[in-house]
Amino acid sequence: MNKKLNLSIICLIFILILTGCANEESNNDVNLSDEESNNDVNLSDIENPYGESPITLRNIITEKTEYLGEKVVVGPVVVQYHNVERGSYTVYPILGFYKNLGTPQSDRDVSIEVFYDNVENKSKWINLKTSDDPIIFLEGQINFYSNNNKPYIYAIDIKQYDYNNHKNRDDKISDIENPYGESSITLRNIIAEKIEYLGEEVVVEPVVVQFHNIERGSYTVYPILGFYENLGTPQSDRDVSIEVFYDNVENKSKWINLKTSDDPIILVKGVVLYYSNNNKPYIYAIDIKQYDY
Structure with missing residues (x-):
């Protein structure tokens, strides 16, 4: 009888320990989510320097025919990849990027290539540090690749957002x-x-x-x-x-x-x-x- 009672007590303690761990993990998840949310709120308040309503990358991709050949304002977006030979960046939506803590896997379908060859201060953009996940705004024209009909942006002007103090x-x-x-x-x-x-x-x-x-x-x-x-x-x-x-x-x-x-x-x-x-x-x-x- 005592052995059964001891075994029951041990099982009960084990269950309580597991429950406590689960609660702790749950609390940690909530805190992380709150932290991401706060970061996103700050970033979403970034003022657009062009003074126009920007369109989202998702809108450009889903309604590409509507924007073909049009001049648009985009941003803020995050530069993730730089192809110096092509003179282009691959950019991602800023909120999707930061919610994923620097790895925008869930938004891989929402990225656009931006060519900076015709931008006035081209030398600055050739030397842009992508390791810092720079945030940019841009004004440019929507075109399509001839081989797959996907949209890209031919930039007319680019501005970088500096979030330092x-x-x-x-x-x-x-x-x-x-x-x-x-x-x-x-x-x-x-x-x-x-x-x-x-x-x-x-x-x-x-x-x-x-x-x-x-x-x-x-x-x-x-x-x-x-x-x-x-x-x-x-x-x-x-x-x-x-x-x-x-x-x-x-x-x-x-x-x-x-x-x-x-x-x-x-x-x-x-x-x-x-x-x-x-x-x-x-x-x-x-x-x-x-x-x-």
Whole structure:
């Protein structure tokens, strides 16, 4: 009798342990689901920079005939694969992507190839880091592949969403120490007082590299605070940009391979010269240093 009672008690304890584990797993699942939901809510609040109603990738795929040849706004979408030879990204719906914690297996049928060959600042998109799962918006035209009649997008313009904390980054950026130990001048000063600086060796304030022209061996750089205050889109400072040529810099190979997709910050020492055709200033760099934040 005692043996039977002991066996019953052991069975009861075992059942209680299993029940407790099941409840714990259930609670964990709820927490994970809540966490994903919160992430998705934040991402779904991303503002569209084109100011138009975007269409979803699923709509493009299911109603492809309606959109053939049309200019559309898409995004936010996640870039997952980059085919440099084809000049294209494979993009996925942002919410489907993040609900699957970075692996959009359930939305494999909802992906579209985006070609960036005709985008103005093409060099930036060739160097985009896909390992960071970048989020982009794009404006483009819908076309079909001739072999399978599936839609793809021929991009006219692409914008990247930067979900870093710009305010905190600005605070750090404004405290960048000048490694050359000399007083730096601003791009605006160089442009406004170009005659004063012609042929002079100068140290330039920290600047953001936005465009890289490998054929010319140059960067187009912008004032750093103006750039970040505009959340990565220096439209308001378009008149305050200067081309920096790095052909004569000692470690030239490093600067040829600089990744511009990260909006790198550089400090430049160089000589101010003028273009012969329009009398605008540019900088012939003697030395460049990159700021690592």
